[in-house]
Amino acid sequence: MKRVLVLYYSQSGDVRSALEALVAPMRAPDVEIRWQPVDTVPRYPFPWGAHEFFDCMPEAVGGHAPQLAPMELNPGERFDLVILGWQVWFLSPSLPIQAFFAAPQAQVLRGTRVISVTCCRQMWQRAHGTLRELVSRADGVLTDSIVLTHQGGSLAGYLTAPRLMITGRRDKLGLLPAGGVACGDIDALSRFGQRLRETKDRWSEPQPGPMISDLEPVEVNAAAVLAELAVIPPVVLLARLARLCGGPGNPARRPVLWLFVLMLVVFLPVLLPASAVLAPLVRRRLTRRLARGLPGVRDVT
Ligand SMILES: Cc1cc2nc3c(=O)[nH]c(=O)nc-3n(C[C@H](O)[C@H](O)[C@H](O)COP(=O)(O)O)c2cc1C
Numbered sequence: 001m002k003r004v005l006v007l008y009y010s011q012s013g014d015v016r017s018a019l020e021a022l023v024a025p026m027r028a029p030d031v032e033i034r035w036q037p038v039d040t041v042p043r044y045p046f047p048w049g050a051h052e053f054f055d056c057m058p059e060a061v062g063g064h065a066p067q068l069a070p071m072e073l074n075p076g077e078r079f080d081l082v083i084l085g086w087q088v089w090f091l092s093p094s095l096p097i098q099a100f101f102a103a104p105q106a107q108v109l110r111g112t113r114v115i116s117v118t119c120c121r122q123m124w125q126r127a128h129g130t131l132r133e134l135v136s137r138a139d140g141v142l143t144d145s146i147v148l149t150h151q152g153g154s155l156a157g158y159l160t161a162p163r164l165m166i167t168g169r170r171d172k173l174g175l176l177p178a179g180g181v182a183c184g185d186i187d188a189l190s191r192f193g194q195r196l197r198e199t200k201d202r203w204s205e206p207q208p209g210p211m212i213s214d215l216e217p218v219e220v221n222a223a224a225v226l227a228e229l230a231v232i233p234p235v236v237l238l239a240r241l242a243r244l245c246g247g248p249g250n251p252a253r254r255p256v257l258w259l260f261v262l263m264l265v266v267f268l269p270v271l272l273p274a275s276a277v278l279a280p281l282v283r284r285r286l287t288r289r290l291a292r293g294l295p296g297v298r299d300v301t
Pocket of ligand 1: 092
């Protein structure tokens with residue numbers, strides 16, 4: 001009997017749907033699949049209020065994990081494969097996922113192959129680097145990563161993602177595409193599940209290597225990577241400044257959070273088109289750089 005642990009957090013359902021599509025072909029009489037949601041105390045709201053949304057930026061960016069909600073997972077239990085479904089919050093793994101890694105339950109990853117499944121708008125590279133570090137600190141072995149981005153590209157996502165977060169609505173609006181990850185991209189994940197089913201004898205091999213990297217699990221949009229590289233320094237600076245003013249909910253940090261919102265409103269609409277223009281010049285270098293930590297990276301720009 002092979003044992004798979006599907007650990008995840010999901011708000012709008014993008015991550016949960018992605019995992020369902022991935023895992024469906026893996027079902028077999030000799031495969032036990034255990035679903036284990038992760039949550040925090042208190043829970044993060046969905047849909048979000050504007051203040052709560054921006055107020056979690058300093059903790060997400062700075063790696064200040066909240067309290068993990070009790071979960072029925074024995075850290076000493078062993079699995080052949082862990083599939084970790086997570087999302088990006090402010091260029092970082094979401095806070096519930098950070099809470100899991102800060103808790104003793106993360107020991108469940110020790111010595112086990114981990115496959116990461118990420119959903120995000122467009123900016124995931126810093127978060128993926130952080131996740132890789134978190135898995136490695138928990139002595140897990142991250143062999144493969146799948147990254148799914150929202151439909152409609154960077155500029156559309158700049159409008160559809162906040163709408164989804166603050167209203168919970170993902171339907172098409174005028175010229176804007178629907179919000180969140182496209183259904184077609186989610187359905188296409190079954191190719192990874194089929195491969196995993198075919199390779200189940202390799203799941204717990206002693207020196208685990210990539211199993212799905214030839215199936216194009218990550219598409220790199222060089223313009224989005226470039227834009228992200230440009231926003232990382234100011235975001236990290238503002239996160240530190242906000243933490244100096246106080247913890248979550250402290251009104252003293254509101255001016256810094258407003259500065260952050262101002263940066264998004266003023267800086268991003270200029271930065272996104274500028275990155276699109278510059279991307280062709282640095283595309284190859286960026287893709288090579290990302291490929292060092294991510295098997296199966298494919299350049300789509
Ligand atoms: C608080 C918050 C911050 C976010 N920050 C980012 C970000 O920095 N980069 C990005 O690409 N997406 C970001 N997103 C978008 C989510 O990663 C994306 O909507 C994902 O599909 C959510 O998956 P879920 O609905 O299953 O939780 C953010 C979402 C939230 C709620």
